[in-house]
Amino acid sequence: MSETLARGPIQDAISGCLGQHAGRTAVVGTEALTYRELRGRIHAAASALREVLPRSASHVGFCLGNRPGYVILYFATLYAGHLPLLLDANFNTGEIESIRDDCGLDALVVESAKAAALDLPGKLDPVGIPAADDAALLPLAPREPAFRPREDTQVCRFTSGTTGRPKCIEFSGRAVVSAARNWVLGTGMTTADRTLCLAALSNGLAFNTSLLATFLAGGEIHFLKGMPLTRPVARRIAESGITRLVAFPTLYRNFAAPGGPEPAEMASLAHAISAGAPLWPDVREEFRHRYGLDISDYYGIAETGPCTFERDPHHHVGLGEPLPGVELRIASGDGETGEVLVRTGSMASGYLNHPGLFESRLDGDGFYHSGDRGRIVDGRLHLVGRTQDHINVAGRKIDPTEIVAVVTALPGVEDAVAFPDEDFNREALVHLVVVASDAGLDKAAVAEACRSRLAPWKVPGRISFTGEIPRTGIGKPRIALLREQLLQRKESVA
Amino acid sequence: MNDDDLLSTKKRVQRLIYLAAGGKISEEELSRHDIDLRTIGLDSLGYLNLLEGLERTFGVTIDLDQEPDHAFLHTIDNLARFLGERRGAAA
Numbered sequence: 035m036s037e038t039l040a041r042g043p044i045q046d047a048i049s050g051c052l053g054q055h056a057g058r059t060a061v062v063g064t065e066a067l068t069y070r071e072l073r074g075r076i077h078a079a080a081s082a083l084r085e086v087l088p089r090s091a092s093h094v095g096f097c098l099g100n101r102p103g104y105v106i107l108y109f110a111t112l113y114a115g116h117l118p119l120l121l122d123a124n125f126n127t128g129e130i131e132s133i134r135d136d137c138g139l140d141a142l143v144v145e146s147a148k149a150a151a152l153d154l155p156g157k158l159d160p161v162g163i164p165a166a167d168d169a170a171l172l173p174l175a176p177r178e179p180a181f182r183p184r185e186d187t188q189v190c191r192f193t194s195g196t197t198g199r200p201k202c203i204e205f206s207g208r209a210v211v212s213a214a215r216n217w218v219l220g221t222g223m224t225t226a227d228r229t230l231c232l233a234a235l236s237n238g239l240a241f242n243t244s245l246l247a248t249f250l251a252g253g254e255i256h257f258l259k260g261m262p263l264t265r266p267v268a269r270r271i272a273e274s275g276i277t278r279l280v281a282f283p284t285l286y287r288n289f290a291a292p293g294g295p296e297p298a299e300m301a302s303l304a305h306a307i308s309a310g311a312p313l314w315p316d317v318r319e320e321f322r323h324r325y326g327l328d329i330s331d332y333y334g335i336a337e338t339g340p341c342t343f344e345r346d347p348h349h350h351v352g353l354g355e356p357l358p359g360v361e362l363r364i365a366s367g368d369g370e371t372g373e374v375l376v377r378t379g380s381m382a383s384g385y386l387n388h389p390g391l392f393e394s395r396l397d398g399d400g401f402y403h404s405g406d407r408g409r410i411v412d413g414r415l416h417l418v419g420r421t422q423d424h425i426n427v428a429g430r431k432i433d434p435t436e437i438v439a440v441v442t443a444l445p446g447v448e449d450a451v452a453f454p455d456e457d458f459n460r461e462a463l464v465h466l467v468v469v470a471s472d473a474g475l476d477k478a479a480v481a482e483a484c485r486s487r488l489a490p491w492k493v494p495g496r497i498s499f500t501g502e503i504p505r506t507g508i509g510k511p512r513i514a515l516l517r518e519q520l521l522q523r524k525e526s527v528a
Numbered sequence: 529m530n531d532d533d534l535l536s537t538k539k540r541v542q543r544l545i546y547l548a549a550g551g552k553i554s555e556e557e558l559s560r561h562d563i564d565l566r567t568i569g570l571d572s573l574g575y576l577n578l579l580e581g582l583e584r585t586f587g588v589t590i591d592l593d594q595e596p597d598h599a600f601l602h603t604i605d606n607l608a609r610f611l612g613e614r615r616g617a618a619a
Contacts, residue, residue, distance in 0.1 A: 124572075260592045263579055284573055288580050428573065457550025461573060481569065490571060495552040 039080065040090075040115035043207030044188055044246065047214075048109055051249040052076075058225065060249065062274065063102040063257040064167070069249075072106070078165040079110035086161050086171055092116045092140040093179075094171075095133065099123050099145070100235050100257045103169035105245065107143050108235075110165075116140075117183060119190040120236040122430075125200065126489050127153055132199045136387035137190065138179030146170040181386050190386060191236060193336050194430050194489070202386040203337055212359060213339035213380030214246035220343050220357035221305070225252035228302075229278040230270060232262045232285060237429065238336045239309035242380070244280050264288045268295035275302040282310045282428065283317065284461070286329055290320035300325045307332055310429025314460060330354075333415055337392065338402050339380030342415045352414035363401055364409055371409045371418055375401035425454040427462045430491050437466060437494060440487045441480060446472025449503050451511040455496055463495025467516060469503055529612035537608040544585060545570065545604070548577035561604040575601065582607070588614045 039045065052060075052073040060069040067075065087094070094111045096118060098104050111118040119137060121130065131154070133139060144152060149160035149170045156175025163171055181202075183190065188207035192200040217223065221243075229248050233240035248255040258270055262285055270276065286308055289295060306321070306329045318329050331344040333353040341362065344354030356362050359379040366372030377400050384392040395403045405424070408417040424431040434452035441450040448469040455465035468480060477497045484493045498520055504512040529537070542558045549570055557568050570578070579590055588611065592598060600610035 261576055261579060263576070263583065263590075265583065265589070266591075284576060288577075293584055457552050459547075459550035459577070461550050463550075463552060485567075493569065495550075495569065 038084075039077070039113045042112065042188055043211045045109075045112050045207075047211045047246065048249055051252065055225070055249075055252040058252060059254050061102045061105055061255055061257075062228075064259060065102070067102060069252075075106045075165040076109045076113060079106050079163050080113035082161075082163050082165065083107075083110055083114040083116060083171070086173060087114070087116060087140055089140070090115045093119055093138045095119045095121050095130070095139045095142045096236065097121045097123055097125065097130065097142050097144050098169055100231060100240075101167065101169070101259070102257065103163075103166035104143075104235055105255065106166045107163065107169055107171075108245070110163075112188065117187065117190065119192075119202070120241065121192060122200070122236050122489075123234060124490055125192075128487075129200055129489055130154060133192070133202065134174065134177055134179070136180050136199065137183070137202050138177065139174055140176065141174055142172040143169055144172050181389070183386055184383050187383060187386075191238065191241065191336065194432055194492070199387065201388055201391075203392075204383045204386050205380075206383055209339070209380045209382065210246060212378070213242040214250050216357045216359045216378075216380065217243050217247045217340050217343075218251045220340075221345065223247060223251040223253060223278075227251060227253035227277045228256060228274055229253060229280060230256045230258065230267070230274070230276040232258060232267070232279070232281040233309045237309060238339065239307070239332070239334055240280055242334065242340050243307065264295055268299040271303060272299040272301075277302055278305040278307065279303055280307045280309060283308055283313045286313060286321055287317045290317045290324060294324070297325050300327070303327055305330055311426060311462060333417070335376060335402070335404055335406075337382045337395075338376045338378045338404075341376055341378065344414070349414075352411060352416045354415065355413050356415075361401070362410060362415060365397075365403070366409070371407060374404040374406045374408045374415065374417070376404055377401045425452070425462070425464050427464060427491050427495075432464060432492050434464070437464060437484065437488065437492060440484060441466060441468060444475070444480065444483050446470055446475040447480075451503050451513070451516070452494060453511075453513045453516075457495060461495075464492065465496045465498070466494035467498045467500055467503060467520070469501065470499055529616060534608055534612060537611055538604050540585065541582070541604050541607045541611070544581040545574075545578055548581055549574045550577075558604065561608075563604075564602050565604070566602065582611070586611055586615065 052069050056070040058069055059066050060072045061067045094116050108118055146168045149172050158173040160170040160172045183204055186206040187204040189205045189210055191203050229244050231240050231244040235241055244255055306327055308329050322328050328347050331353045333342040334340040340357055341360050342354040342356050361377045363375040364372045365375050406417050407419045408415055425434055437452040438450045441447055448471045450468045452464050452466045455463055457463050480497055504515045538561050545558055553569050600606045
């Protein structure tokens with residue numbers, strides 16, 4: 035098999051690691067694999083993939099939660115000469131279908147137990163991959179995609195997109211390796227590091243900081259089966275001597291809440307990294323107070339990879355300094371605060387299914403317009419807001435116009451607007467306000483329409499009705515005034 | 529678990545779900561104990577919060593990998609029965 039393995043920057047990088055650290059532990063899930071064993075599993079899975087998908091450069095979609103099988107099949111897909119497309123495991127059937135139409139999917143990697151229940155047209159019988167525990171390959175009937183990836187594209191990831199079409203971001207192998215190398219160098223990752231990765235590997239942070247980066251450093255990546263409740267997470271940290279935790283704000287809040295794990299259980303932890311959404315300052319403070327550890331500040335963009343990291347544990351202001359290979363600029367009108375522009379060695383090549391859109395966000399020097407507003411103080415990035423109207427729910431950027439389009443298409447809806455809000459746990463949500471001409475239209479009907487047409491995280495967490503949405507002279511909704519009106523009239527119903 | 533205990537457990541679970549969902553699901557919606565919680569907006573973060581709340585409130589350990597069927601998570605009725613069985617087994 036080895037003489038037929040496909041070559042590329044990612045394969046070359048991982049091959050070196052698998053050989054160099056052969057006897058060390060590489061992946062720990064329900065079982066532990068050394069680098070040597072991981073190599074054997076990857077090669078066996080690559081052979082199996084070639085048999086099932088004999089056409090070179092087949093498109094393999096990953097629709098799977100974190101597990102060792104994800105790692106094995108991801109690298110096996112590359113070694114087999116195929117293209118991995120890392121989907122959000124929560125994408126609904128409509129979104130997977132739109133990816134098939136736009137980008138082409140020859141097979142999906144799914145959890146074995148869920149393969150039969152997946153309702154996709156042209157789905158063939160699932161094929162078990164013995165080397166990859168409970169993951170199965172689900173071949174799909176061929177369909178001619180609307181777009182073709184660039185020659186050097188080695189990995190595709192997705193952002194939420196609009197109108198149910200996730201945007202497919204193309205990355206060259208060189209960009210993927212660069213992101214991982216920069217993270218290893220910039221954060222001081224070593225062979226002693228054991229990373230417990232609880233953020234989804236399809237998420238940019240987890241992908242760039244945990245997957246290839248772990249192996250480049252010769253460290254271990256750990257996965258937890260089941261829901262990331264604090265007790266099993268703390269147990270794993272204590273039992274395995276975890277040094278890096280890659281998680282999300284809600285988990286840190288649960289750790290910091292009364293009755294959370296004892297500090298002794300967390301003693302091995304050297305880095306706690308939060309991804310997906312802004313972390314609440316009081317949670318950060320309570321976590322630091324209880325465990326004596328700062329949750330690391332970090333800034334990254336799906337299209338550019340990791341950008342900054344704070345290495346000084348005693349520095350608590352800002353999002354850290356640029357990682358190696360990262361250049362930041364502020365497009366400021368006043369010389370201080372403005373849109374954050376980024377140029378990295380790990381930039382995307384473009385959006386496969388939105389030709390020209392990524393390029394339109396680059397300036398003449400190749401800097402990417404992030405849509406975030408910020409400033410640089412003493413070399414550290416500070417963010418102050420967004421220049422765009424996207425709503426960030428658990429790290430997924432949602433275009434409110436997509437929700438409004440779904441709702442205003444319903445009979446009996448005159449007008450609607452969606453904007454960011456919070457529940458009383460301070461989790462971000464989409465607040466939808468509807469003007470109904472049909473008095474019979476209720477919250478349940480609107481919610482049901484959203485659930486049937488939108489991905490789960492796009493469904494509004496709060497729906498209110500009002501008589502009129504205040505708008506400016508050019509028709510833009512006046513959100514601040516609307517919030518005030520809803521508050522005054524107590525029309526906001528959970 | 530007698531009927532009074534069962535009803536009391538349902539009320540406590542109902543309250544935990546309300547808190548876990550951060551108010552996104554109304555008390556009124558939750559008053560129907562047979563409604564599928566997934567259809568009224570209890571998302572993955574909500575379930576995460578709920579399981580934390582159940583463990584801390586009822587002192588049970590819920591390992592989803594050890595549970596062959598996850599239907600016990602789908603309604604308040606099912607959750608209350610599950611908790612009753614767990615506490616009965618532990619007594």
